[in-house]
Amino acid sequence: MFPKSTFFQLLDHIRSAGSRALSSRLMAGARAPITADNGRRPLVLLALVAAALVLTSGLIDRPGAKGEPPDPPSVPSDITEEEVPEGDLLVKFRPDAQPSEIGRLHAAANAAFISDIAGIGVTRLRLPPGQAHASVELYRASEAVEFVEVDGAVQTQFSPNDPYYTGAYATTRFGNIAQWAPQAVSAPAAWDITQGDPSVVIAVVDTGVDTQHPDLAAKIVGGTSFLGSGKDQFGHGTHVAGIAAAATNNSTGVAGICPRCSIMPVRVLDANGNGSMSDVAAGIVYAANNGARVINLSLGGPSTSQTLRIALDYAVAHNALPVAAMGNTYMPQAMEPAYWYSALSVGAVDQTGAKADFSNYGAKTDVVAPGVAVLSTMPTYPVTLSQTYQQNYDALSGTSMATPVVSGVAGLILSRNPALTAGQVKGIIEATAGDGKSFNTTTGFGLVNASKAVAAAAQADTTPPAVNVVSPTVGSTVSKLFTLQAAPTDNTGAHHVDFVIGGTRVGLPGTSSVGGAGKKPASTIAWATQWESQRYWNGPQTFTAFAFDTAGNLTSQDVPFAVLNSYKTVTLTAHLCNPSTAGCDYYFLNPVMPDYTAVAHLQVNWTYTKSDNYTGRVWATLANGASQEIFFTSQSSIDWYPGITLCGTSSDCTPMGNSVGAGMTRVVKGQKGGSAEADFVITLTYPE
Numbered sequence: 001m002f003p004k005s006t007f008f009q010l011l012d013h014i015r016s017a018g019s020r021a022l023s024s025r026l027m028a029g030a031r032a033p034i035t036a037d038n039g040r041r042p043l044v045l046l047a048l049v050a051a052a053l054v055l056t057s058g059l060i061d062r063p064g065a066k067g068e069p070p071d072p073p074s075v076p077s078d079i080t081e082e083e084v085p086e087g088d089l090l091v092k093f094r095p096d097a098q099p100s101e102i103g104r105l106h107a108a109a110n111a112a113f114i115s116d117i118a119g120i121g122v123t124r125l126r127l128p129p130g131q132a133h134a135s136v137e138l139y140r141a142s143e144a145v146e147f148v149e150v151d152g153a154v155q156t157q158f159s160p161n162d163p164y165y166t167g168a169y170a171t172t173r174f175g176n177i178a179q180w181a182p183q184a185v186s187a188p189a190a191w192d193i194t195q196g197d198p199s200v201v202i203a204v205v206d207t208g209v210d211t212q213h214p215d216l217a218a219k220i221v222g223g224t225s226f227l228g229s230g231k232d233q234f235g236h237g238t239h240v241a242g243i244a245a246a247a248t249n250n251s252t253g254v255a256g257i258c259p260r261c262s263i264m265p266v267r268v269l270d271a272n273g274n275g276s277m278s279d280v281a282a283g284i285v286y287a288a289n290n291g292a293r294v295i296n297l298s299l300g301g302p303s304t305s306q307t308l309r310i311a312l313d314y315a316v317a318h319n320a321l322p323v324a325a326m327g328n329t330y331m332p333q334a335m336e337p338a339y340w341y342s343a344l345s346v347g348a349v350d351q352t353g354a355k356a357d358f359s360n361y362g363a364k365t366d367v368v369a370p371g372v373a374v375l376s377t378m379p380t381y382p383v384t385l386s387q388t389y390q391q392n393y394d395a396l397s398g399t400s401m402a403t404p405v406v407s408g409v410a411g412l413i414l415s416r417n418p419a420l421t422a423g424q425v426k427g428i429i430e431a432t433a434g435d436g437k438s439f440n441t442t443t444g445f446g447l448v449n450a451s452k453a454v455a456a457a458a459q460a461d462t463t464p465p466a467v468n469v470v471s472p473t474v475g476s477t478v479s480k481l482f483t484l485q486a487a488p489t490d491n492t493g494a495h496h497v498d499f500v501i502g503g504t505r506v507g508l509p510g511t512s513s514v515g516g517a518g519k520k521p522a523s524t525i526a527w528a529t530q531w532e533s534q535r536y537w538n539g540p541q542t543f544t545a546f547a548f549d550t551a552g553n554l555t556s557q558d559v560p561f562a563v564l565n566s567y568k569t570v571t572l573t574a575h576l577c578n579p580s581t582a583g584c585d586y587y588f589l590n591p592v593m594p595d596y597t598a599v600a601h602l603q604v605n606w607t608y609t610k611s612d613n614y615t616g617r618v619w620a621t622l623a624n625g626a627s628q629e630i631f632f633t634s635q636s637s638i639d640w641y642p643g644i645t646l647c648g649t650s651s652d653c654t655p656m657g658n659s660v661g662a663g664m665t666r667v668v669k670g671q672k673g674g675s676a677e678a679d680f681v682i683t684l685t686y687p688e
């Protein structure tokens with residue numbers, strides 16, 4: 001936990017490092033969320049991500065626009081500030097918060113109460129249009145507030161345009177596509193030991209489930225909807241449910257991974273597969289409170305959500321294992337909620353065992369499972385997916401499909417031994433996946449193995465390992481690249497050590513092997529990983545090491561320490577004109593390339609030296625190779641803090657590196673004419 005007093009010391013330190021005071025505080029603004037109820041908006045975000053590639057490569061050969069300028073390559077011409085969507089505000093108040101202070105904040109922000117998320121103490125508020133980001137700091141400044149964030153968006157994680165479905169699969173009648181996922185994860189051998197137990201409930205937090213489907217109807221228990229009707233109007237949740245636990249050996253349709261497990265449908269995504277982080281969090285809490293032992297999360301969103309993090313923690317504390325999709329963006333990163341350590345994070349592989357091209361990957365990956373051309377149940381009535389897929393049964397691809405394979409394996413494990421904790425189920429799945437000992441950034445611990453997992457569920461060994469953290473030591477101060485290390489011991493053998501800071505795995509898991517594996521720089525010591533402290537601002541941190549043995553038993557150890565790096569500030573200036581003239585362009589972009597990954601604070605300030613009927617807005621951008629943040633404003637400065645990261649040449653970003661820039665847009669939609677000139681100052685501060 002980051003003490004509030006330290007946080008503000010830190011803010012002040014950064015503020016003094018910059019060239020100007022924070023006159024505008026669009027703190028969370030760079031993380032533009034996409035709302036749940038507009039199917040067009042995800043396309044906007046995708047356009048920005050794709051544009052980042054164009055922008056960064058454009059650094060070398062920037063077009064010399066003259067006269068009436070084209071829009072810069074990174075900025076779609078028809079996006080204005082008003083179209084950067086916002087979500088609701090999610091606030092968690094401290095337990096000792098005074099009602100009068102809470103009331104004062106709500107009144108000052110003109111916030112309307114929407115709901116409380118039961119169990120985790122998070123309140124959802126609706127702000128006047130355009131005010132959510134501006135209100136973040138109002139709440140953050142209060143001692144009554146533990147955290148505040150803008151609600152983010154999530155989507156299902158299947159790949160409807162996957163090439164496997166443009167040919168034979170898309171036109172095949174149901175029954176013509178053989179299942180391959182159960183065989184690939186050795187489920188038939190597991191079924192010789194157990195086919196699951198109806199008392200083991202797998203919650204499908206998704207678009208709903210067709211509860212009348214002949215392969216699902218007998219499996220449904222409980223359930224709820226956070227979006228009105230619980231009926232699956234998209235088709236995704238029904239497909240996911242069938243993969244995990246379709247009725248099996250009933251001479252009908254498909255087999256599920258856990259044939260006799262029960263399914264709890266929890267609807268949080270709409271008829272287009274979109275929803276909000278807050279509804280997902282509420283769905284997780286509901287499932288944990290109502291007896292689910294496994295919570296399938298075949299969904300993801302790009303924004304970091306503390307609300308989702310504590311909902312996952314809540315589930316684990318209530319002995320329910322969240323299983324989450326890594327995402328389908330081809331990237332070395334995890335979407336939410338797979339980003340958080342409390343979720344078992346699942347990537348996808350194809351029929352050859354290779355990582356599916358679309359599957360996200362990287363150090364957050366725990367395991368992989370079949371996610372290409374996975375045949376399962378579809379709603380028996382028309383839904384959105386019926387436009388491109390068949391009713392009743394069809395095959396889909398995505399990490400959405402890989403995730404319920406793992407949920408089904410978790411169901412088999414718990415059916416064999418319901419006394420296992422959520423952490424032990426996770427440990428068993430990881431210890432029995434792949435080759436049983438190694439980790440890499442492409443497939444994590446490897447392909448899950450239901451047969452080995454069910455065998456391990458009997459637990460011949462119940463003695464947990466000792467963690468024995470070596471570094472950092474309690475109370476120590478660390479800087480730059482630092483080695484996290486443990487020396488686990490166990491009666492039968494340690495399997496791996498996870499290094500967790502800020503709720504997510506950092507570095508790679510420590511294993512017994514010396515030399516490391518995968519694309520990351522090799523670790524030369526056992527049970528250790530390299531940690532980039534420059535990814536974090538100075539201040540206290542808690543390092544938690546989780547040691548797992550080969551039977552899935554686990555122990556954790558907390559080590560409080562502090563980060564202390566010195567900071568570097570880069571200042572860039574330009575005089576810009578719109579429309580551009582000879583010698584005066586309308587935007588500038590600059591490469592910034594530390595040779596390490598670093599958290600960064602970007603400020604853009606400008607002063608108009610001429611303004612003649614000018615109706616444009618200023619935009620600023622930061623691209624770090626893997627993604628682009630962009631923001632528009634009509635105010636006099638833009639400030640990103642906290643939360644942006646510069647890529648290093650040796651880290652998990654593309655070789656394209658980072659760039660920062662700013663420019664002046666031509667028009668606010670629907671208005672034209674006018675001109676302006678301004679002096680721009682960009683300051684970028686980051687640990688060195």
Ligand SMILES: [Ca+2]
Nearest residue numbers: 247252253254
């Ligand atoms: Ca069946």
Ligand SMILES: [Ca+2]
Nearest residue numbers: 461463490549
């Ligand atoms: Ca042991």
